[in-house]
Amino acid sequence: MLEIRSNRSKEFYEHFEKLAPIYSKYRKRYNYFWHNIIKYCNYYIQEENTVIEIGCGNGDSLSEIKAKQKTGIDFSPEMINQAKKLHPDIEFHNMLAEQITLDKKYDVVLLTGVMGYFDNVLDVLNSVKKICHPRTRIIISYYNHFWEPILRFGELFKFKKKSPTKNWLTKHDIANLLYMADFEAFRTTHSLLIPINIPIISYLFNRYIARLPFFNSMCVNKYINARPIFHQKEERKEFSTTVVIPARNESGNIEDAITRLPKFGKHVEIIFVEGNSTDDTWETIQKIKKKYESTHDIKITQQEGKGKGDAVRKGYSIATGDILMILDADLTVPPEDLPKFYEAIASGKGEFINGSRLIYPMEKEAMRSLNTVGNKFFSWVFSWLLEQPIKDTLCGTKVMFRDDYIRLQANRKFFGEFDPFGDYDLLFGAYKLNLKIIDLPIRYRERTYGDTNISRFRHGFLLLRMCWYAAGKIKFW
Secondary structure, rough: OOOOOOHHHHHHHHHHHHHHHHHHHHOOOOHHHHHHHHHHHHHHHOOOOOEEOOOOOOHHHHHOOOOOEEEEEOOOOOHHHHHHHHHOOOOOEEOOHHHHOOOOOEEEEEEEHHHHHHHHHHHHHHHHHHHEEEEEEEEEEEOOOHHHHHHHHHHHHOOOOOOOOOOOOHHHHHHHEEEEHHHEEEEEEEOOOOHHHHHHHHHHHHHHHHHHHHHHHHHOOEEEEEEOOOOHHHOOOOOOEEOOOEOOOOHHHHHHHHHHOOOOEEEEEEEEEEEEEEHHHHHHHHHHHHHOOOOOEEEEEEOOOOOOHHHHHHHHHHOOOOOEEEEEOOOOHHHHHHHHHHHHOOOOOEEEEEEEEEOOOOOHHHHHHHHHHHHHHHHHHHHHHHOOOOOOOOOOEEEEEHHHHHHHHOOOOHHOOOOOOOOOHHHHHHHHOOOOOOOEOOOOOOOOOOOOOHHHHHHHHHHHHHHHHHHHEEEEE
């Protein structure tokens, strides 16, 4: 028997013990509401993940989560008894959330609709920390405070079972408590404008209107995605890095890419991927490899397909570094800035580092005016799509761990190989993996050799099509 100390906890204990035998039937009445939460969690959970749900009830929600291994804990013995009967393939424990004693680390921790029941949320989060590894993701769902009077009205007229008074926590409250427990909230989402199924109307409102500004703030379900930051206080590990340099008609920049690239981290591997050049880029790459083979680890290859995205994928396929970086061969992003990208990801500040050219003033000929307007437009679109500020979507320099890229590659079928540039493929893939994306400001330089391979109008329309396609996969699912 667990020791339930406070009177409020005893109220909840008695409430759930009484509810447990009929909970499955009761929950089915609100299946539309719960399906939204499960669908959201499954969007970010990979099939190879291990998942634990804190406050799992009778396990009905956990049973619908797609994961390799699932565990549920709950403080109600009767709820756990029901869970074991209904879902014998899942591991369940009768345990207080404040006193988790499991000797295991999980990839994903779910706290779905339970934040309002805890006596001390900080104690719970400190307990959760014991079952987290550095890459664990916390997914929290909670009610929008705006809906409190509506839910109370539902209890008054027996549409919803009455429960003891819950905590009503704001986004700021939860983010602050997470931070105090050494977690970082990095993405928030609102969903479900109409929590019951009214044919056609619920579909239109919840799939489309609920995603729009203003209406989005009125949704009943709120979500916070968080990650541990306690490991960042530990001794820093050094990583090896692979810098992939796609090069098409960039003969005059090849040697500078080598001589200007600083040494950083444990080891730097350089991979040139030549892409169907009409000048002597391939011959120059071969000469430079031979010239610097005693001082630099250089690999060279040629792509069979077309486009920068194909070149990057070719380079990544033979990379051996812990961290993967892209450096455009036009050197408009200075090679000297790459150690900053290394520091940002190696220190744990972010898990996908995106270069941003739109913060510092540019050199006069670095970017044409129409390109600048286009980049700012796509910045706004992406910030809405990915639910966090993304200043510059098309900066060539993007950095992530190779392990994460391998997971992104395995999951690429979700979006499809529709991006010839590679920037959107990586950004969308990082979002789907629930990685923390951060912008790193860089100074964008003028070209000193050759011309851009980007067509403003043709490629601009292609980027719009990709955004529309991605919106269906990210916003309107």
